[in-house]
Amino acid sequence: MxxxxxxxxxxxxxxxxxxxxxxxxxxxxxxxxxxxxxxxxxxxxxxxxxxxxxxxxxxxxxxxxxxxxxxxxxxxxxxxxxxxxxxxxxxxxxxxxxxxxxxxxxxxxxxxxxxxxxxxQAHIHMTEQDAKEFNVENNEIVSVEVESERPITMRGVVVRVSKDFSLEMHIDTDEANAGFIKQQAKGTIFKITK
Known part of the structure; x- marks a missing residue:
């Protein structure tokens, strides 16, 4: 990780x-x-x-x-x-x-x-270089722990890799409100073990 x-x-x-x-x-x-x-x-x-x-x-x-x-x-x-x-x-x-x-x-x-x-679906945009650093692949499903006043771990987050992307996770307003998440909060990726 x-x-x-x-x-x-x-x-x-x-x-x-x-x-x-x-x-x-x-x-x-x-x-x-x-x-x-x-x-x-x-x-x-x-x-x-x-x-x-x-x-x-x-x-x-x-x-x-x-x-x-x-x-x-x-x-x-x-x-x-x-x-x-x-x-x-x-x-x-x-x-x-x-x-x-x-x-x-x-x-x-x-x-x-x-x-x-x-x-x-909650997703992470990243470049190929980012994917190497995080050891993930395009369309891989991961969990992300988001730092906030009410920390939550989001499961079922899809990784989307492209040279045209900039590193950022996107969630909707319901997900943000549930976790007290503010714009540009920080998240940590956890790979799902099979």
Whole structure:
């Protein structure tokens, strides 16, 4: 086990949108307007925001993250899902097949995606060099002990390795609230022994 820690980032509800759905919501030739860069290289928070709606409720002012993706994906917490009245599966980002349907609107235009709403599985972004240092592989499942006022060990955390990543663990707001975890808390990886 490496004694090196990883920074932990709390990811609030957000949307990744396809080019087709972006134009359906914001008009032909619409493009995302960068607000600020995110920690992962090439990723940014856009100024464009939307509302998401399910059978039981609506959540307004949900930020779109750029750049555009091949498929629209809405990432919510379990608490959000209960408010909306939807039942999204726990998935890795990008795995939207047979996930929950949801309505997305910008106040004037609205679309309903048949699949795309998920609860993102806690995961760690890292480079190949980081993976060597932590002695882990892409898609390996690990546990992470997070330092906080109420220390917790998160199990079932997936390692995602790419040269395009920057070292950081991503959890959602429910996970952060349960463990009293603040942005940029430190986590220690524990390999799962079989």
């Amino acid at each position: 490496s004694t090196k820690t990883i920074p932990v980032a709390i990811s609030a509800r957000h949307i990744h949108v396809s080019e087709e759905d972006l134009q359906a919501l914001f008009g032909p030739n619409a493009s995302l307007t960068k607000d600020f860069d995110l920690s992962q290289p090439g990723q940014y928070a856009a100024k464009e925001r939307v509302s998401i709606e399910g059978p039981k409720g609506v959540i307004h002012n949900v930020r779109i993250l750029g750049p555009v993706r091949p498929a629209t994906q809405v990432e919510v917490s379990k608490t959000d899902a209960l408010k909306l009245g939807i039942n999204p599966p726990l998935r890795q980002s990008g795995d939207v097949k047979n996930s929950a349907s949801i309505k997305i609107s910008n106040g004037e235009q609205a679309i309903t995606i048949k699949q795309g709403a998920i609860i993102a």
